[in-house]
Each structure stands twice: as C-alpha cells, then as structure tokens.
Amino acid sequence: MTVTTPQPRIAIPAPAPTVRPRVKSTTENADWLELTEAVREAGQYPTRAEAERVTRIVLSALGGHVTGDERVALAQALPREAGRVIASQIPATHPLTAREFVESVATRIEGSTPATARWDVSSVLSALSTHIGESLTTRVLTQLPSGYALLFGRADLAGTA
16 A cells, blocks of 8 residues: 655746836837927927927817818828827817917916916917828818918908908
8 A cells, every 4th residue: 555645735826917008119119209390390388298298288278179071181190199189178158269278278388477378278279280281181170160261370461351
C-alpha cells in the first residue's frame, strides 16, 4: 500500500488584464496642436496651454450658433478635439450679434474685458478660418448675423441699414 501525503496547493495568480491607455493618433494630436499653435501665434499667447484654453472657450461659444449642415461640416473639418467642442453645444435659441457674441465670451474668461475678449475671439476665429478654408468659412458666415466676418479676419462688406 502506498501512502501519499497531501501537498499544499500553490495558487498561481492569473495574469492581470492588460489595460492599455487610449492613445490619440499622431495625426489627430498633431492637428489639434497645429490649430492651437496657430491661435497662440495669432493671439501672441505666452503658452500653448493659454491658447488651448481660449480656443476651447471660443469654440464652445461658436458651437451653439452654427447649426445644420454647416455645423456638421465644421466639426468634421476641425481636429477631433475641436470638433467635439463644437458638436457638444446646445443650439442657441436666438442668434447673437457679433458684439453680443464677444460679450458672452468675455463672461466666460476670468478677468476679461470686451476688448480682450474681442482679441481672443478674433485670434481663434481667424486661425479657424485658415484651418477650414474659404468655402466653409463663407458657409458658416452665412448662418451668422452680419459683423462676424471681421472676427474671422475677413472684411465685412455687407451694407448696414
């Protein structure tokens, strides 16, 4: 008769599941950096972080005022991060004049005045216009009240009544 003594079981832990951090594609990241760098240069912001903050605020404000096909085209023409900011906004109930738009941005930026907000808005929207091209910029401007063209770095040739 053979006698065996029980041996303690050794538990081998299961390998931990591999969690891979979501990595943005190089192109997606480069497009966002290119846009914010253009804003930084246009607005002469001291850091990219400041340019990113202003870009998000202005795009957020703009997102509620561009609707329909132009909103979709704008979100698709921008880097994914910027497109999300545009697309995530609830459409405004009434369009703001360019002056009201600048004033609304001024309320979102701590310590801002209408003059500094106009600088911020123009810096972002002129860089945006360059990024999306003439055709889409024109389509977006047709949705907005007169006066916005100057904010996009264009001459506003619409007659005033």
